[in-house]
Amino acid sequence: MAPVAPRSGDAVFANIERVNAELFTLTYGAIVRQLLTDLEEVEEVNKQLDQMGYNIGIRLIDEFLAKSNISRCVDFKETAEVIAKVGFKMFLGVSASVTNWEADGTCCSLVLEDNPLVDFVELPDTCQGLYYCNILSGVIRGALEMVSMKTEVTWVRDMLRGDDAYELRVKLLKQVPEEYPYKDDE
């Protein structure tokens, strides 16, 4: 069977069930707000958002692979481009750019100029230290872990903190060789 051609983020986004982004954005905001009340410590909220993102990422990768028809990436560089151009686009409707590569090709930045998570958001002074969009870094980390890449994802720039864009630093820590054939449970 001939391989199915990969689809662009735009094509997937156009042909998939979508919802009102306001609902999504306000729900995320209300969750962050409730977490701040319940967990009290901003650092704990950051951790919680990252964990929620991670849990989402490990599920989202299946939908991503199924709907985008993307096959194996040759290297981390291609992976980063795919996340930026297809991943962000097909789920959030925005694309990111990949910049600031380290010479060894294991660390780069994803820069988002448009970010639906933060529409209508203003952080009060009491939330200093909050990485409001930390769920995104968790999603990327979780999704990449499912395709055998251990990564560390951190925020470098955050418009809610006064920067001019959102910049995520993605560092490849380890590429775990895939075991094949997969082990059966029984």
Next chain:
Amino acid sequence: MGKREVVESCMDNLMIEMVSAYCNQFYATKPELAARRIEAIGYHVGHQLSERYTMEHPRFSDHLEAIKFICKDFWSELFKKQIDNLKTNHRGTFVLQDNRFRWLTRMSISPTNTDLSQDSSITTIENKALQATSMYLYFPCGIIRGALSNLGIACAVSADMSNHPACSFVVRVKA
């Protein structure tokens, strides 16, 4: 430019994690507290959305007009369909039925999705899934209560999903 949209699974995943965090993590032994938090999150969302969607809307003359707004305009913004059936006893109770409630049709949680701990037996997973499904409904209940509260109507909202995937929301206006 049209309204901004995101892919539906983003919203689904966010709800899954919200319910999971409150039910399995923070209040694993106190479902009523988890429910209250989830409802509060919904309330906040409903309040804000209602604020936005009524900006250019004239004031509602009575409760029924406000409820009709929820059934038509508000529901359409959220689910791209209206509430299918509205009943009232004309004494402050309204039943809003959605014959195919989007979040119930998409949210049937299979055990594989909720299986975070390897050692749980199948039955606890199934119980958890059932409990989680009903937990999800506190979220839209909160949304409706928040939306009506923004329209000046204090009420209590509960949900009945016995006719799954239909879902009825019962609004009791506080006297």
